[in-house]
Amino acid sequence: MTKLIKRSWAEPFKIKMVEPLKMTSKVDREKALKEAGFNTFLLRSEYVYIDLLTDSGTNAMSDYQWAGLMLGDEAYAGSKNFYYLWDNVKKYYGMPYLVPTHQGRAAEHMISKILIKAGDYVAGNMYFTTTRVHQELAGATFIDVIIDEAHDPQNLHPFKGNIDPQKLTDLIKKVTPKKMAYVYMAGPVNMAGGQPFSMKNLKEIGGICKKHNIQLWFDATRATENAYFIKMREKGYEKKTVSQILKEMCSHFDGIWVSAKKDLMVNIGGILATKNKHVYEEARNMVVIYEGLHTYGGLAGRDMEAMARGMEEMVSFDNIKARIGQVEYCGKQLEKYDIPMVKPFGGHAIFLDAKQFLPHLKQDVFPAQTLAAEIYADSGVRAMERGVVSAGRNQKTGEHNYPKLELVRLTFPRRVYTQAHIDVTVESIAEVYNHRKKIKGLAMIYEPKYLRFFQARFKRL
Numbered sequence: 001m002t003k004l005i006k007r008s009w010a011e012p013f014k015i016k017m018v019e020p021l022k023m024t025s026k027v028d029r030e031k032a033l034k035e036a037g038f039n040t041f042l043l044r045s046e047y048v049y050i051d052l053l054t055d056s057g058t059n060a061m062s063d064y065q066w067a068g069l070m071l072g073d074e075a076y077a078g079s080k081n082f083y084y085l086w087d088n089v090k091k092y093y094g095m096p097y098l099v100p101t102h103q104g105r106a107a108e109h110m111i112s113k114i115l116i117k118a119g120d121y122v123a124g125n126m127y128f129t130t131t132r133v134h135q136e137l138a139g140a141t142f143i144d145v146i147i148d149e150a151h152d153p154q155n156l157h158p159f160k161g162n163i164d165p166q167k168l169t170d171l172i173k174k175v176t177p178k179k180m181a182y183v184y185m186a187g188p189v190n191m192a193g194g195q196p197f198s199m200k201n202l203k204e205i206g207g208i209c210k211k212h213n214i215q216l217w218f219d220a221t222r223a224t225e226n227a228y229f230i231k232m233r234e235k236g237y238e239k240k241t242v243s244q245i246l247k248e249m250c251s252h253f254d255g256i257w258v259s260a261k262k263d264l265m266v267n268i269g270g271i272l273a274t275k276n277k278h279v280y281e282e283a284r285n286m287v288v289i290y291e292g293l294h295t296y297g298g299l300a301g302r303d304m305e306a307m308a309r310g311m312e313e314m315v316s317f318d319n320i321k322a323r324i325g326q327v328e329y330c331g332k333q334l335e336k337y338d339i340p341m342v343k344p345f346g347g348h349a350i351f352l353d354a355k356q357f358l359p360h361l362k363q364d365v366f367p368a369q370t371l372a373a374e375i376y377a378d379s380g381v382r383a384m385e386r387g388v389v390s391a392g393r394n395q396k397t398g399e400h401n402y403p404k405l406e407l408v409r410l411t412f413p414r415r416v417y418t419q420a421h422i423d424v425t426v427e428s429i430a431e432v433y434n435h436r437k438k439i440k441g442l443a444m445i446y447e448p449k450y451l452r453f454f455q456a457r458f459k460r461l
Helices: 026-035 063-069 080-093 104-115 129-137 165-175 199-211 223-233 242-250 277-290 301-314 317-335 367-379 419-434
Strands: 097-101 121-124 141-144 180-186 216-219 255-259 270-274 349-353 384-386 407-411 442-446 457-460
Touching: 026 367, 063 301, 080 097, 080 242, 080 270, 080 301, 097 104, 097 277, 104 129, 104 180, 104 255, 104 270, 104 277, 121 165, 129 141, 129 180, 165 180, 165 199, 180 199, 199 216, 199 242, 223 242, 223 317, 270 277, 301 317, 317 349, 317 419, 367 384, 367 407, 367 419, 367 442
Parallel strands: 121 141, 121 180, 180 216, 216 255
Antiparallel strands: 097 270, 255 270, 349 407, 384 407, 442 457
């Protein structure tokens, strides 16, 4: 009898250039960690071995994108790269109007200022840090209407990014449609562990919004990953391409904002794109104040060229399959050591469940922040906190917001690390898990006013 051979997969690219990494000792890392106030965001990158802090702007561009940098038209107005980018926004996202921005949060800022009036509400499938701050600064209150399953790390629901239609309907009824600035969906949902929404749910939510004349917007920063999950998990989409699914998703929204530093695999850039001509005109005027002329939005022509070319590459099924396959590989290796994680595994990252990892630590001593620091101290692997520090404070009471999910995010930049890097990461986390009972929490000794997780400082208890 012929023995069935299990076939391995490999990345759909080969390495053309390398960047040396600095190897450090435990003493070096402890010193660096103390100087950084036990905040991985404040570590100097030269002291980081494997950087899983974020996939934002840290991806490896292709030779096709690098070649495009040499074609930058750096005219102040009317750069040909802008028009190439605009054509691809129409082609891949199906949006007729484009305003480029230097990165995604600039688009969040503009859409919040355009659509929100003081006292309004915004509903969405879980908050994201920068998005919520822009909404609150514009005078709105954010309400989370994601399904309950999203708050349970062990629930295996395939689309934990779905909005609960009843929660949304109840909110609209309570505050009235006129007080709803807009509804937005992120896909996949970062703070829920990289969890996607389904096309079925999107259509239902779109129907509710149309019924009440409320705009529906899409944080399409990692939209191709959401499209991939729909293809793999939702009946009727098995034979559709990622590009087709992406365009169908976008067809249900009034507009999108995108941090191009993720899906588009560039180091800087963002877009605001819409079907709504009034919003477009407002944004096109506003971008001149905050970013730059409407045909460059704070970007160089070469950056827009790389973005346009990145759109062509982002819809490649082989690329996305390898990217998400790397995340799955990490998750499966961690399972061998019984490491508590959010499941199903996300699209861009593995999220460690710090509450279960460090059950002896109460949330007010920042278990996720503590765990991220301990992983760095052990191996030089940099992860990030997604728990009570990221959640910030209640605007009315001033008390910490205590999210149900207290997570450490291991985020994989696209086309950067090998399987061997993942193995090193897994072994480090397993080692930290082995001596988890000895780990003590942190006390916050400096707290900035906004987005404190970026710059807060801590000390060991």
